[in-house]
Amino acid sequence: MALLDDLSGYEFEDLMVDVFRHRGYENVSQSARTADEGRDILMEEVVDGRRRAVVVECKHTDTVSRPVVQKLHSAVATYDYGGPKRGMVATTGRFTGPAREYAQELGTESDGGVELVDGTDLREIGEEIGMDLYNGRIEILCDEALAPFPPNTGPAAPVFDVVREIENIDPATIPTPETSVTFQPMVSISASTSATFETSVGVIHSLNETTELVVHAADDEPRVARGERSALVTNRAAPRIDLEDRRTELDAAVDAAVDAAVDAAVDAVERERFGRTETAYKEWAVDRLRQAHTTTVHYTGDNNVDYEKTCTPSRSDVSIRSIDPIYLPRVHSRVELGEYAYRYEFDAAGSARSTTRNDFRECVHCGADGIDATYTYCANCGSINCDDHIETERVEHEPVCTGCAVTERFALRRKYFYDEANREAFREEYAAMAVHEKAMENVPLAVGSVLALLVACIVVGSSVGVL
Numbered sequence: 235m236a237l238l239d240d241l242s243g244y245e246f247e248d249l250m251v252d253v254f255r256h257r258g259y260e261n262v263s264q265s266a267r268t269a270d271e272g273r274d275i276l277m278e279e280v281v282d283g284r285r286r287a288v289v290v291e292c293k294h295t296d297t298v299s300r301p302v303v304q305k306l307h308s309a310v311a312t313y314d315y316g317g318p319k320r321g322m323v324a325t326t327g328r329f330t331g332p333a334r335e336y337a338q339e340l341g342t343e344s345d346g347g348v349e350l351v352d353g354t355d356l357r358e359i360g361e362e363i364g365m366d367l368y369n370g371r372i373e374i375l376c377d378e379a380l381a382p383f384p385p386n387t388g389p390a391a392p393v394f395d396v397v398r399e400i401e402n403i404d405p406a407t408i409p410t411p412e413t414s415v416t417f418q419p420m421v422s423i424s425a426s427t428s429a430t431f432e433t434s435v436g437v438i439h440s441l442n443e444t445t446e447l448v449v450h451a452a453d454d455e456p457r458v459a460r461g462e463r464s465a466l467v468t469n470r471a472a473p474r475i476d477l478e479d480r481r482t483e484l485d486a487a488v489d490a491a492v493d494a495a496v497d498a499a500v501d502a503v504e505r506e507r508f509g510r511t512e513t514a515y516k517e518w519a520v521d522r523l524r525q526a527h528t529t530t531v532h533y534t535g536d537n538n539v540d541y542e543k544t545c546t547p548s549r550s551d552v553s554i555r556s557i558d559p560i561y562l563p564r565v566h567s568r569v570e571l572g573e574y575a576y577r578y579e580f581d582a583a584g585s586a587r588s589t590t591r592n593d594f595r596e597c598v599h600c601g602a603d604g605i606d607a608t609y610t611y612c613a614n615c616g617s618i619n620c621d622d623h624i625e626t627e628r629v630e631h632e633p634v635c636t637g638c639a640v641t642e643r644f645a646l647r648r649k650y651f652y653d654e655a656n657r658e659a660f661r662e663e664y665a666a667m668a669v670h671e672k673a674m675e676n677v678p679l680a681v682g683s684v685l686a687l688l689v690a691c692i693v694v695g696s697s698v699g700v701l
């Protein structure tokens with residue numbers, strides 16, 4: 235099977251646009267399609283700080299002869315560009331001897347020259363950028379990830395942050411969280427759509443939109459990421475790490491954490507695969523944007539009749555500016571406190587986080603997880619509790635949860651104890667109390683009784699004419 239066999243000439247041109255973008259050329263675009271020929275690719279390169287235009291002719295044929303090189307050479311000469319420029323002919327096949335000689339005379343990589351890229355060169359380029367050489371699909375090669383932890387802190391720092399929100403736990407006293415990281419494949423796609431729709435009455439609709447799409451790329455079917463997660467991926471300022479050099483990068487973070495007297499480690503790191511090729515994400519994005527920008531326009535014709543027209547941008551109206559793969563870390567932390575294990579999970583880009591699970595903001599007894607609610611820790615059993623499930627321990631005056639407390643009624647009011655021993659101790663204390671002290675064990679009842687007595691006095695007093 236020949237190189238890039240399955241592609242049509244136009245598809246080959248589209249593919250070459252991606253290939254050049256991968257090779258670091260800038261502003262890669264296709265010129266307007268003319269009636270009889272394909273479109274040239276126009277792009278720029280920066281060599282030694284100098285910007286130069288490159289005009290490319292693509293030929294998806296077995297052999298390319300001298301006239302093709304000549305014709306491109308004239309196209310370069312007439313191309314309107316305010317600076318140096320050169321040409322390039324790319325083919326899946328080979329160049330004839332005369333074509334090579336002619337290009338040699340022009341000087342291949344000098345101003346005004348024409349570089350020849352043949353099937354053998356494309357093979358090398360393909361391997362370099364992860365292109366499947368038979369169907370033109372470009373695989374995603376990605377070693378870059380957003381940093382799972384803020385620089386200079388360690389994996390435990392985010393857990394300490396959420397624990398700090400619970401007032402009665404000192405983060406310094408909790409055990410080191412177990413941490414693992416899953417690197418989730420994401421693709422961010424930048425595209426522009428511009429189209430003009432005309433009828434006999436003139437332009438009825440035009441579009442000029444730029445779209446940034448962030449996509450979850452682990453599954454076969456791309457899913458659009460929104461909100462916080464999308465913001466994490468598009469944040470250009472977020473620190474990044476190289477997954478190939480992962481050990482050194484993460485160890486540095488761990489070292490910093492140790493410096494901060496936090497004993498921390500990343501116990502497991504897992505990396506997921508991208509579900510589709512870059513080419514497929516590009517096609518998916520083009521289809522999606524064509525649909526998203528489809529509108530029905532009503533207009534009145536010259537004959538005063540009302541018309542309705544559905545305006546859908548064509549494939550070539552959508553141009554993909556960039557496709558950037560990146561791994562978004564999901565950090566899973568687990569801490570055991572007493573009888574309970576708590577998980578805190580979040581997607582991260584350096585110090586920015588999007589929480590996906592936070593057991594520290596959920597009552598173990600009723601599952602209440604209100605955003606504004608307060609949560610209290612029960613040191614007796616290790617539970618985290620909503621306001622309804624936390625009480626004050628009668629002997630120690632510390633929070634105790636309704637789940638583990640031992641209870642008994644005193645002065646008609648339920649009292650909470652850490653254990654049997656504390657309850658027994660209080661029984662003795664209570665037995666020794668004076669009557670008014672016992673009454674104070676039920677403040678609302680005591681206050682209520684005093685008030686009732688006062689009201690009774692007033693009623694009695696006024697009826698006998700004293701007041």
Ligand SMILES: [Zn+2]
Pocket residue numbers: 597598599600601602619620621622623
């Ligand atoms: Zn609760």
Ligand SMILES: [Zn+2]
Pocket residue numbers: 612613614615616617634635636637638639
């Ligand atoms: Zn408890």
